[in-house]
Amino acid sequence: MKNLFYPFFLSLYSIGMLSAQEYSISGSVKNLENEAIPYANVQLLNVADTTLVNGTSSENNGNFEIEGVAKGSYLIKVSYIENESALKKIDVNGDVILEPIQLNEEAQTLDEVVVTSQKPRLERKVDRLVFNIENTAMSDNDIWDVLKRTPNVIIVNDKLTVKGSSAVGILINGRKVNLPKEDIINLLSGTSASDVEAIEVITNPPAKYSAEDGILINIRKKKNLVAGYNGAVYNRYKQGILPKHSIGTDHYFKGKRTGFSVNYSFNHDREVVTYTDLTNFIENNSVVSTWTAEQDNLKRSKKHNISAFFDYDFDSKNKLSLSTITIYQPEETLFYDTETAIVGDTLSGFNTINDSDVRQLNTSYYLDYVHELGKEGAEISFNSHYTYYDYERGQDLKTVFLGLDGNPAGRNDFSTDSGQRIDLYSVQGDYLTPLGESANFASGLRYAGITSESKVAQQGFDSDRPGVDPMETGNFSYDESIFAAYASYSANWDKWNFKSGLRAEYTETNGKLDVGTQSRKNNYLKLFPSFSLQFTPNEKHDFNLYYYRRIERPRYDDINPFLVFQSNFSTVEGNPDLQPATRHYLAGGYTFKSSYTVELFYKHINNGLGDLIFQDNDLRLLRFISSNLKRNTSYGIDLLINKDVTDFWNCFLVASFFDETVAFDNLGTNRLVENQMFTWLVSTSNAFSFLRDKSLTADLTFLYTGPKLSQNLRYDGFGSLSLLFRKTLWNKKTSISLGVEDIFNQGNEFTTRNYLDQSGTSLRRAENRLFVFGLRYKFGNTKIRDNYKSRNTDEGDRL
Known part of the structure; x- marks a missing residue:
């Protein structure tokens, strides 16, 4: 281990010691009539693999200059819209002045029409799927809506899963977004997708990322070069x-260094959801009482989303990035109106108002620094981040009880105030070096x-039922420290592509409730291996095999040991004794002609985390409890088709067929329950382009x-x-989108809970069918991004 990290620490010492003589390259870009072409892309490329080294754009007079160029040989290329110059090799031993580079401007005008819009494309790489959406009908959506249409991503009622797993991390340009799941929705549903180049679904993340990230979704934004x-x-x-309404603005600036x-949006949301819940309370294996609840939920919220990214290149070898993401929700009101009818009990029902x-405030700050070492392709990088989260909720509950004659027989009013503050911070250092010409460590x-x-704090609760003992006041503190180290190796050999990694994480946790003196500690060390293997014998055939082990730690609000009443007869309960879940995933597949994929998979989870719903037949209470599952096992087959029909x-079409088993302990009886089912799902997206200039698209x-x-x-x-x-209108400066979500309003959920002493159903009816209208107008130098068409290299996209 000492030898393993020696180059890493040696590089830390050497940062201030490394320097190199730098030069400049200047020239001009002109058309065939010898007229200057402004805003053309000038790219300086590596001779060995044509990866991008540096770049700039021509000024209004057509002149350009690239500074900070180290001594050596390079290729230079100029592009404007879709027209590119031939590659030209130059040797840099001092400042270089080039002769004018000529482009055919007529070809540019014709090509600009062709690339106004395009269809989404799907690429398969060794450890991920890349869904390219630039200039598609999805561009005017928010990012959350784009994810709903991304292959392998399933979102139902704002619950995101990939390949059946909800342990999904979100990245923006390779940077992890440290937000709770609810705030991820707020961020992505309030951010336009017009600046998104591609969505990367990373099914087997590199070892450099936290072991909690079983699957990552990287939102890759366009880079202004x-x-x-x-x-x-x-x-x-x-x-x-x-x-529901969103309004926002985006601004981009690119200088030489x-x-x-900066992106800002304001969202004003109004949401209506209705529930019909039925619970059969059981005694001696017989139903003795049936409760039917009709609940109308109204949520109104106002949210401000702001994100900013700043990049500075000190020189060709040193780069600094600063970024921040903030979600401020000054106002959200939740109004629940519930009418419960009872058959077979001492009451005929009760009505509850929950107001x-x-x-909420959630703000995060990120700092990244990259230093390229003297060896080509070698670098060290550092990143740190800090997140502050502050949440406050107050609720007033008013309940009227109805006697058997249907008249009021009493009432109970009480209030609950709860809150949580979280400080989360991290620091990481990475070392990367090539091993020969085709491998990296x-x-x-x-x-x-x-x-x-x-x-x-709960006040006013009054009940004579035994066993109901809500905590009147309580404060719970929780501290967690995670120490991690990793090593990874990747290589390409002719037809083979291989990635592997091993990560170790040592975790210390300590939770303490101020009511009593007992504290809960949990310390553990776990290893997380992973590998991905891809074999491509020719252009028609592609084989892949991958495996990973990951962890899912309890969410901070789930470990709070509080019993909070949502009504007089339903509670939400945290659990400070929750254990982390571990996941194993193994899959192997085959792809034909980059269009047809079949993949077999096996998944096993120990101590899976979830909110289990249990009915207490003695207390006539419905309890939502944060719990560990004993195990969750599934195996099956995934099918993926990506085809240009015309x-x-x-x-593209994704279908999955699998058998799943879930095992858990039943509350009260303490008996092991195993639920097993064969299930399937299918998702398909079709992209169409119309008109001669393809300016009308549909999805x-x-x-x-x-x-x-x-x-x-x-x-x-x-x-x-x-x-x-x-x-798109007016030379792509304006775009209008129009559509309908869930046209036939079939997205309602019906659930059942029938086993042992549990018997209940629930029907959830939300605003599934939505009319959608979007309008976007671009201003300024709109060509600074639109005219860049060269593909990024794998090295440039490495996470």
Whole structure:
């Protein structure tokens, strides 16, 4: 181990010792009439593999200059719209002045029409799927809606899963977004996808990322390689039962050494959801009482989302990046109106009003630094981050009880105030070096610390039922420290592509409740191996095999030891004794002609985390409890088709067929329950382009999931069909999108819970069918991004 990390620490010492003489390259870009071409892309490339070394754009007079170029041989290329010059080799031994580079401007004008819009494309790499969406009908959507149409990503009622797993991390340009799942939705649903180049679904993440990231989704934004400024304003409107509205603005600036972007959006959401819940309370194996609850939920919220990214190149070898993401929710109101009818008990029913107010702030800051070493391809990097999360919720509950004659027989009013504050910080150092011409080795160290302070106060609760003992006041503190180290190796040999990694994480946790003196500690060390293997004998055939082991730690609000009442007869309960879950995933597949893929998989989870619903038949209480599952096992087959059916129609289809078993301990009886089911799902998206200039595009998507298991529930099958159109106008400066989500309103969920002493059903009816309208206008130098068409290299995209 000492020898393994010696180059890493040696490189730390050497940062200030390394220097090199730098020169400049200057010239001009002109058309065939010898007129200057402004805003053309000038790219300096590596001779060995044509990877990008540096770049700039021509000024209004056509002149350009690239500074900070080290001594050596390079290739230079100029492009404008779709027209590119031939590669030209230059040797840099001092400042270089080039002769004018000529481009055919007529070809540029013709090509600009061709690339106004294109169809989404799917690429398969050794450890990920890359879904390219630039200039498609999806560009006017928010990112959350784009994810709903991304292969292998399934989103149902704002619950995101990939290959059946909800342990999904979100990256933006390779940087992990450290937000709770609810805030991830807020961020992505309030951020336009117009600046997104591709969505990468990383099914087997590199070892440099936390072991909690079983699957990663990297939102890869476009990179401005040329100088200039542009911006945009946009508006997005949705209409269901109530309207939902988003308005925002994007701004981008690129200088010779600096790059800056800022994005802001304001979301005003109104959401209506209704539930019909039925519970059969059981005694001596017989139903003695049936409770039917009709609940109307109304949520109103206002959210401000702001993100900013700043990049600065000190020189060709040293780069600094600063970024911040903030979500501020000053106002959210939740209003629950529930009418419960009872048959076979001392009451005929009760009516409850739950009026809640929520305030939330979540802000994160990131710092990244990369230093390229003297050896080509070698680098060291450092990154750190800090997140502050503050959540407050107050709720007032008013309940009227009805006697057997249907008249009021009493009432109970009480209030609950709860809150949580979290500080999360981390620092990481990485070392990367090539091994020969076709292999790379990477290693790194990381520390992450978490402190959480939670509180609850409940007043006015009055009940004579035994066993109901809500905590009147309590404060719970939780500290977590994670120490990690990793090493990874990747290589390409002719037809083979291989990636592997081993990560070790040591975790220390300590939770303490101020009511009493007992504290809960849990320290553990775990290893997480992973590998991906790809064999491509020719252009028609591709084989892959991959495996990983990952961990999922309990969420901070799930470990709070509080019993909070949602009504007089339903509770939400945390569990400070939750254990981390470990996941094993093994898959192997075959792809034919880059279009047809079949993959077999096996998944096993120990101590899976979830919120289990249990009915207490003695207390007539419905309890939502954070719990560990004993195990969750599934195996099956995935099918993927990605095909250009015609020159204007692209189709991809994902289908999965699998058998799943979920085992857990039943509350009260302490008996092991095993639920088993064979299930399937299918998702398809069809992209169409119309008109001669392809400025009108459409996206038709369909999702159907068969009956399935989720924790201790069984879901009936359901589906949805959505259609979206997009039209670009005025030389692509304006775009209009129009569509309908879930056209036939089939996205309602029906769940059952029938085993041992549990008997209940629930029907959830949300605003599934939505009319969508979007408008976007771009201004400034809109060509600073649109005219860059060269593909990024694997090295440039390495995470």
